[in-house]
Amino acid sequence: MQDERIDPAALAAFLERLSAEILERGDWGKVADYIPELAAIDPAQFAISVALADGTLVSAGADRVPFSIQSVSKVFTLACVLGRQGGQIWQRVGREPSGSRFDSILLLELERGKPRNPFINAGAIVTTDALLEGREPKAALSEILTFLQSACEDVTVRIDPAVARSELETGFRNIALANYLKSYGNLRNPPELTLGTYFHQCAIEMTTRQLAQAGRVIAGLPGAPKILSVMNARRLNALMMTCGHYDGSGDFAYRVGLPGKSGVGGGILLIAPRRASIAIWSPGLNGYGNSQMGTFAAEQLARFTGWSSFG
Structure with a gap:
């Protein structure tokens, strides 16, 4: 699918397929074991929530499980x-x-x-x-x-x-x-x-549903609370694109093409400006300290929707 006007039902079906694929792959990465409370978390978990411009929230996986957004x-x-x-x-x-x-x-x-x-x-x-x-x-x-x-x-x-x-x-x-x-x-x-x-x-904890809803103010979605200026939202998006995934930011931008910010709790906030706010969680991390399956999911979602900051 390569259309900005995403059908929520088609997106929901895709997210369910993506969640099932990730659970089947089982390639979870390693949790942030240098923080004892995070070391005890089961890495074999995944959740994704997408807040769309029409006000719809579409989710799959453990979308009601709170996690440390770090x-x-x-x-x-x-x-x-x-x-x-x-x-x-x-x-x-x-x-x-x-x-x-x-x-x-x-x-x-x-x-x-x-x-x-x-x-x-x-x-x-x-x-x-x-x-x-x-x-x-x-x-x-x-x-x-x-x-x-x-x-x-x-x-x-x-x-x-x-x-x-x-x-x-x-x-x-x-x-x-x-x-x-x-x-x-x-x-x-x-x-x-x-x-x-x-x-x-x-140590703030949120679910992917909550985090996706919060990201609407950065994505500039209709109906989002007006608590962030347009200019500051643009600045945040620029920094998320260039610096949001540490020394893996260039790789993430290349693979996903959207502004994102990761946390060692396994969360990723992903922004498709004026289109959607996406929250992904899977606590196992890759070598950069970013969610391993979260990064994979972000790439698959960008391919499915055609969302990109580069056209």
């Missing part, structure tokens, strides 16, 4: 920061692909404490620090949660305290990144406050 939250935190302070954040964070692992300290040292983009861990810590400035962590987290709850029109979205605690206890590389940022004057709050906020932000 780095997908960085998109929504950045949305809050752009809405609060506009382009000031770019004085502290770049907008270029990193070509390195999401938790690498190498570029941070070479570029004197200015992270390459807001979606690698160092850049996301700076973004969270900007949202936290002048406020208590509870206020910053409340802003992120309120934004997400408003975007998906569901007040049940919450933070999983067990995941947040697990990250606080084991996030030594992020602690190193935060202290390195502080040494260059690019962290304005005490590292423990910024990191505590960051870890709780990453």
Whole structure:
């Protein structure tokens, strides 16, 4: 099928076939075992939800199972920061692909404490620090949660305290990144406050149904809550395309051709601007730290629909 006007019934049938194929393949990848709470999750799970421009939501698989969105939250935190302070954040964070692992300290040292983009861990810590400035962590987290709850029109979205605690206890590389940022004057709050906020932000849990609904504000779909400007939505889409899958961003863009943001909880938020918002979850990861079966599903969906940012 190569038509922007997707028939929901045909899409539903395709998603069911795709889910069955993925379950049969069983090529799940490896869960993020460096976070104890995520290490205990069964990798043999898959869910996909697609919010269409006509207001229809089509899903398959475990679409009502909540999962830790992890780095997908960085998109929504950045949305809050752009809405609060506009382009000031770019004085502290770049907008270029990193070509390195999401938790690498190498570029941070070479570029004197200015992270390459807001979606690698160092850049996301700076973004969270900007949202936290002048406020208590509870206020910053409340802003992120309120934004997400408003975007998906569901007040049940919450933070999983067990995941947040697990990250606080084991996030030594992020602690190193935060202290390195502080040494260059690019962290304005005490590292423990910024990191505590960051870890709780990453521990937000959602279902694919909720995440797909939230992505409507970035996709610019009719009927989506008007909580994000058109210009900021464009900026988020551009960054998701170029930086949303860490050092696998170029490969993902080549294979899928749509803006996306991954998280080590196995989630992917995928945007077909003005056409659809897609959420995919499968907790096993590939070598880049992105969902293995989620990436496969994104590629298959793009082929079926013909959706692409490149024509």
